[in-house]
Amino acid sequence: MVMHALDRKLLRDFVRLWAQALAIALVLACGVAALLMSFGMYQAMGDSRDAYYERNRFADIWAPARRAPISLLPEIAAIPGIRSAEARTEGLVTLDLPGREETAVGQIISLPISGETFLNVPILRSGRLPDPDSDAEVAVNEPFAIANGYQAGDSFFANINGTRRELTITGTLLSPEFIYALGPGALMPDKEGFAVIWMPERAVQAAFDMTGAFNSLTIGLYAGAREDEVIDQLDAILERYGTTGAYGRDRQISDSFVSSELDQLWTMTIVLPPIFFGVAAFLVNMVLGRIVALERSEIGLLKALGYSNTAIAMHYQMLAVLTAVVGILVGWAFGAWLAHGLATLYAKFFNFPYLIFRGSWSVYAVSGLIGLASAAFGALRVALRAARLPPAVAMQPPAPPRFRRGIIDRTLARLKLSQPMMMIIRSITRWPIRAASNALGLSMAVAVLGAASFFDDALNKMLDTTFNLANRQDAVLIFAENLPEAALDNLKALPGAMQIEGQLSESVLLRNGHLEKHTALEARRPDADLSRVIGGSGRVMAAPPGGLVLSERLAEQLALKVGDDVEVEFLSGRRETVTLPITGTISQYIGLSAYADFEMLNALRRQAPQISVANLTLNEDEKLAFHKALSQMPVLAGTAMLTDMRRSFEDTIQQNINITATVYVVIAVLITVGVTYNSARIQLSERARELASLRILGFSRGEVSFILVGETMLLAVLAQPFGWLVGFGIAWAFTQGVNSDLYEIPLVISPATFARASLIVLLTALASALIVRRRIDRLDLVAVMKTRE
Amino acid sequence: MEQPVFKLSGVTKVYDTGKVKVRALDGVDLELFPHEIAVLLGPSGSGKSTLLNILGGLDQVTGGQVWFRDTELTGMGDRQLTAYRRDHVGFVFQFYNLVASLTARENVQLVTDVSRDPMTPAEALSLVGLEPRLDHFPAELSGGEQQRVAIARAIAKRPEVLLCDEPTGALDSKTGVQVLEALKTVNEQLGTATIVITHNAMIRKMAHRVLRFQDGRIGSVEVNETRIAPSEIEW
Incomplete structure (x- = not known):
C-alpha cells in the first residue's frame, strides 16, 4: 500500500514534534492512569463485595441481645420481610x-451444629x-x-x-x-x-452459659423488605432480652469501612481525572493552534491543490489522535501499575477471598475513549479553523497581531517598566485567554499537589488530637460486664500499672424529632487525665453535670445546637428515656460520640458508680508481666494497646503518604512540564524573529532569555494563589466524600504544604523554560532576519 | 588621511555544507571610512550579505582579518561580539523586524535603555520624520514608516556604523525615497558610516562610493563625484 503524501506529512510532523507531543501525552496518561486506577479499583472492589455478599449470603440485619431464648426464633422468622434468621452465640x-x-x-462466633451456616x-x-x-x-x-x-x-x-x-x-x-x-x-x-x-x-x-439461648441474631431480608420496619419489630421482641438495638449494614463495622473506601474511590474518580483530561485538551489546542498558524500557507496550498476541508480538518485531528494514542498506552501501563500497587495496599486492610476484575477491559476501553475524546475535543476548534481558512487568504501572510493602548498600557507606562518587561506584559494582555489557560494549567498542578499532600497535614492533625491530646493512655481494658468503680483499686495491683482511670460507656439512641442516631455515651470523672474530651482549639473540656457534649458531626446529623434538648434512650438494662440539654460540641475525628458527666450518668442509670472501661498508663519494663496478668483476668472482654496502635497507625500512614506523595509529585511535575514546555516552545516559535532582532541589536543571551523565561515564570507565579484555592477546594471535596460516621478528615492544610507544592511547580516550570531557552543560543540570527515570517 | 572604520585584509568565508563548499567571500581587501555612504551592488550570492554580517558581528570569517578601528573582530567570542553590536553597530533590514508589542517609541527605547550615550527616542524618531507617530504600534504604521522606525532604532545609540541590508527592498518608490532621505539625514548629521546593500542600481547615485561584488570578490570601486538627492531617485 502506498502511503498518501498527507499521511506521510502527518507522521513526519508527529516525529518532529515528539517532545511537545510527549509532554502532552504524559499529562493525558496521568488522566487515563488515574481513571484506570480509581474507577477500576472502585469497580473491582464493588463487584467483589457484591459477589462475596451474594454468594456467602451476607446478612442484612444484626440484632444483639444479652440472652434470648432460642424459642423466639419462630416468632422472629414470622416477621414480614424476613427470609432467614440465624441465632448464634458470640463473645469477646x-x-x-x-x-x-x-x-x-x-x-x-458459634458454628451451627448442622455445620451449615445460612448467613455470613x-x-x-x-x-x-x-x-x-x-x-x-x-x-x-x-x-x-x-x-x-x-x-x-x-x-x-x-x-x-x-x-x-x-x-x-x-x-x-x-x-x-x-x-x-x-x-x-x-x-x-x-x-x-x-x-x-x-x-x-x-x-x-x-x-458462655447460653445453652438454649442466643445473644446474636443475623437476619436475611427478602428483596424489597422494609429494613426499618423489621428493625422496629425485632427491637420490640428483643427488648426484654437486653438488646442494644438491631442495626442494618450501615452500622456493621466491616461493611461501613468497605463502603467508605468505595466512596473515597468514587470521589477520586470524579475529582482527579477530569483535571488531567482538561489540561491535556488545552495543551492539544494550544500546540495545534500554533502548528496551524505556522502551516497557514501550506494549508492554502493544499486547498489550492484540491484537498477538501474535511481532509484538512482530519489531518490536524489525526495529529491529536496520535498524541492521544501514545498517552493512552502509557496511561494504561502506568494505571495498571498503580492499580496493582493499590490492590496490594488494600490487601493489607481488606480481606477478600478474590478480587473480581470483571470490568477490567471495559475500564481500559472507557479510559481510552475519554483520553481520545479529550484530545480530539482540544483539536476540534483548531482543525475547524484550518478547514475554514479560504485558500486565497491562507497563502497571504497573516495580519500582524494588533496591539492597542488601553487602560493597562497607560498604567504600565506610568510604572516605567523596562522594554523587555513591557513585551512580557503586553504578550499576556494581548492573548489573555491563552495566558489564563496556561496559568490555570499550572494552578491545577499546584492544586493536585497541595490536595494530595493535604492528607499528610490532616492525618497528622488527626493523630495529634486522637493520641496526644484525647487518648494519652497506654492501654484500654474493656470489661465484659460493667464493674463497680471500686474495682479500679484492684486493677492498681496489675504489674506495671501506673495511673488508672475508669470510664462508663453506654449504648444509647439519641433522638431529635424524627432524627435519631445510635451512639456510645461516654462518661468520665471531670478530672480524668488519660482519656479526655478535646474541644475546639485543643482545649480540654469536661461534660458538665446536667447536659451532654456531642461531637460536631453528631450534632449536625441530629440538627442540634448548643442549648437544644435531646432525647436519650438507653439501650441496655432498664431501657429508660431521658431528655438532656446539649451543653457543648467538640470536633472529633474518629467515631461519633456523646459525652456526659460520670456522676450524672450513673445517677440517671440509678446505680452506684460503675465502669465499663479502664484506661491505664504502663511502666514499659513490666509490660510482659502486665500482659501475663491480663490473660488470666476473667472479666476482660478485650484490650487495646494504644502505644502499639499509635505506632502502627503512624507507620501505615507514613508509608501510604510516601507512596502517594511520590505519585502526586510525579503527576504535578508532568502537568507543569506539559504546560510550561509547550507554551515556552510556542512563545519561542512566535517570537523567534523578535528575539533574534534583539540579539542583533546587542542584547545578550541572558537579556533575551529573560523575555522568554520571564513570561513563563510570571504566569507560573500568578497561577499559585488560584492553585492554592483549587487545592483547598479539592481537599474539601475529598473530606466531604470521605467523611462518614467512622471518621472525619479535618480540613487542615498547613502553609508549608502549599509552599512546598508551589516550590515544586515553580522549579519545574523554570527547568522546562530553561530547556526551551537553550534554543535561543541556537537561533540563526542571519536566517531569521532574511526571511519574512 | 582619516582612519578607516573598518579594515579588511584577505577575508575569506567558506560555507561548508558537508558535500559542497561554497566560497562566499574569496579574499576581500577593503577599507571603509567615517562619514561615507557606501553602496554594495552585485547579483545574489556574490557575497554582499556575508560581508555585511561579518562587519556586523553576526558571522565569523574563515580566513583573513577584520579590524573595527583598533579592535580586531576576528576571533572575538559571542559575548564580545554582543557587546560590539550593542555599542557600535546599527542594523537596518529589509523586513524591519520591529517588536509588534512595542510602540514606535518603545521599539527605539529597547536600544536606548542599554546604550551608553543614546539620544532620546523622540530625537531619533524626529530625525527620520516620525514625531507624529511616536505612540503607534507597528501594525498601525505603513511599511515605510516601520522601516524608518527601524532606522531610528538603529541610530538612536549614535553608532559609528549603520549596516543596511536591502532597506528599501520591500517598499514602493515613494516610501522608499522617504527611507533613503532618512539614511542621508543620519549620515550627514551624525557622520555615521553607512553601508547599504541593494539590488537597486539607482540608489548608487546617492552614495560616496559604490563597490561592485562578483563571485565573492570586489570587482570594481566607483567614486561618485556628484551625488544626487534621494528625492531625485526613481524606480
Whole structure:
C-alpha cells in the first residue's frame, strides 16, 4: 500500500514534534492512569463485595441481645420481610498466643451444629471445620493465621468467660462479615492481635452459659423488605432480652469501612481525572493552534491543490489522535501499575477471598475513549479553523497581531517598566485567554499537589488530637460486664500499672424529632487525665453535670445546637428515656460520640458508680508481666494497646503518604512540564524573529532569555494563589466524600504544604523554560532576519 | 588621511555544507571610512550579505582579518561580539523586524535603555520624520514608516556604523525615497558610516562610493563625484 503524501506529512510532523507531543501525552496518561486506577479499583472492589455478599449470603440485619431464648426464633422468622434468621452465640475473649508478649483479642462466633451456616457463610480456606462435638477445636480467620504463622494443628490459649482453655486450630476461614476485621477499641485492623474464632455451637453455649439461648441474631431480608420496619419489630421482641438495638449494614463495622473506601474511590474518580483530561485538551489546542498558524500557507496550498476541508480538518485531528494514542498506552501501563500497587495496599486492610476484575477491559476501553475524546475535543476548534481558512487568504501572510493602548498600557507606562518587561506584559494582555489557560494549567498542578499532600497535614492533625491530646493512655481494658468503680483499686495491683482511670460507656439512641442516631455515651470523672474530651482549639473540656457534649458531626446529623434538648434512650438494662440539654460540641475525628458527666450518668442509670472501661498508663519494663496478668483476668472482654496502635497507625500512614506523595509529585511535575514546555516552545516559535532582532541589536543571551523565561515564570507565579484555592477546594471535596460516621478528615492544610507544592511547580516550570531557552543560543540570527515570517 | 572604520585584509568565508563548499567571500581587501555612504551592488550570492554580517558581528570569517578601528573582530567570542553590536553597530533590514508589542517609541527605547550615550527616542524618531507617530504600534504604521522606525532604532545609540541590508527592498518608490532621505539625514548629521546593500542600481547615485561584488570578490570601486538627492531617485 502506498502511503498518501498527507499521511506521510502527518507522521513526519508527529516525529518532529515528539517532545511537545510527549509532554502532552504524559499529562493525558496521568488522566487515563488515574481513571484506570480509581474507577477500576472502585469497580473491582464493588463487584467483589457484591459477589462475596451474594454468594456467602451476607446478612442484612444484626440484632444483639444479652440472652434470648432460642424459642423466639419462630416468632422472629414470622416477621414480614424476613427470609432467614440465624441465632448464634458470640463473645469477646482475651488470647494468650505462644510467642507473643501482648494480649490478643478474639471474637468467638458459634458454628451451627448442622455445620451449615445460612448467613455470613464463611469460606474454608485451609484445613477443615471443627468437629461439632469438640469443645477444643476452632477455625480462625485466615489473615490472623497467616500473620501469626499458624497452621491446622497449632493451638493457643483463650480466656473464655473466666476459664483458660487451650484451643486447637483445624482450619482457616474468611467471612464477608470481616472483610475489614477491626478488634474492639481498635482504629486499624491488627491481623496479629485480633482473631475471629469459629467454634462449635455446643462448646460456645456451654462456655458462655447460653445453652438454649442466643445473644446474636443475623437476619436475611427478602428483596424489597422494609429494613426499618423489621428493625422496629425485632427491637420490640428483643427488648426484654437486653438488646442494644438491631442495626442494618450501615452500622456493621466491616461493611461501613468497605463502603467508605468505595466512596473515597468514587470521589477520586470524579475529582482527579477530569483535571488531567482538561489540561491535556488545552495543551492539544494550544500546540495545534500554533502548528496551524505556522502551516497557514501550506494549508492554502493544499486547498489550492484540491484537498477538501474535511481532509484538512482530519489531518490536524489525526495529529491529536496520535498524541492521544501514545498517552493512552502509557496511561494504561502506568494505571495498571498503580492499580496493582493499590490492590496490594488494600490487601493489607481488606480481606477478600478474590478480587473480581470483571470490568477490567471495559475500564481500559472507557479510559481510552475519554483520553481520545479529550484530545480530539482540544483539536476540534483548531482543525475547524484550518478547514475554514479560504485558500486565497491562507497563502497571504497573516495580519500582524494588533496591539492597542488601553487602560493597562497607560498604567504600565506610568510604572516605567523596562522594554523587555513591557513585551512580557503586553504578550499576556494581548492573548489573555491563552495566558489564563496556561496559568490555570499550572494552578491545577499546584492544586493536585497541595490536595494530595493535604492528607499528610490532616492525618497528622488527626493523630495529634486522637493520641496526644484525647487518648494519652497506654492501654484500654474493656470489661465484659460493667464493674463497680471500686474495682479500679484492684486493677492498681496489675504489674506495671501506673495511673488508672475508669470510664462508663453506654449504648444509647439519641433522638431529635424524627432524627435519631445510635451512639456510645461516654462518661468520665471531670478530672480524668488519660482519656479526655478535646474541644475546639485543643482545649480540654469536661461534660458538665446536667447536659451532654456531642461531637460536631453528631450534632449536625441530629440538627442540634448548643442549648437544644435531646432525647436519650438507653439501650441496655432498664431501657429508660431521658431528655438532656446539649451543653457543648467538640470536633472529633474518629467515631461519633456523646459525652456526659460520670456522676450524672450513673445517677440517671440509678446505680452506684460503675465502669465499663479502664484506661491505664504502663511502666514499659513490666509490660510482659502486665500482659501475663491480663490473660488470666476473667472479666476482660478485650484490650487495646494504644502505644502499639499509635505506632502502627503512624507507620501505615507514613508509608501510604510516601507512596502517594511520590505519585502526586510525579503527576504535578508532568502537568507543569506539559504546560510550561509547550507554551515556552510556542512563545519561542512566535517570537523567534523578535528575539533574534534583539540579539542583533546587542542584547545578550541572558537579556533575551529573560523575555522568554520571564513570561513563563510570571504566569507560573500568578497561577499559585488560584492553585492554592483549587487545592483547598479539592481537599474539601475529598473530606466531604470521605467523611462518614467512622471518621472525619479535618480540613487542615498547613502553609508549608502549599509552599512546598508551589516550590515544586515553580522549579519545574523554570527547568522546562530553561530547556526551551537553550534554543535561543541556537537561533540563526542571519536566517531569521532574511526571511519574512 | 582619516582612519578607516573598518579594515579588511584577505577575508575569506567558506560555507561548508558537508558535500559542497561554497566560497562566499574569496579574499576581500577593503577599507571603509567615517562619514561615507557606501553602496554594495552585485547579483545574489556574490557575497554582499556575508560581508555585511561579518562587519556586523553576526558571522565569523574563515580566513583573513577584520579590524573595527583598533579592535580586531576576528576571533572575538559571542559575548564580545554582543557587546560590539550593542555599542557600535546599527542594523537596518529589509523586513524591519520591529517588536509588534512595542510602540514606535518603545521599539527605539529597547536600544536606548542599554546604550551608553543614546539620544532620546523622540530625537531619533524626529530625525527620520516620525514625531507624529511616536505612540503607534507597528501594525498601525505603513511599511515605510516601520522601516524608518527601524532606522531610528538603529541610530538612536549614535553608532559609528549603520549596516543596511536591502532597506528599501520591500517598499514602493515613494516610501522608499522617504527611507533613503532618512539614511542621508543620519549620515550627514551624525557622520555615521553607512553601508547599504541593494539590488537597486539607482540608489548608487546617492552614495560616496559604490563597490561592485562578483563571485565573492570586489570587482570594481566607483567614486561618485556628484551625488544626487534621494528625492531625485526613481524606480
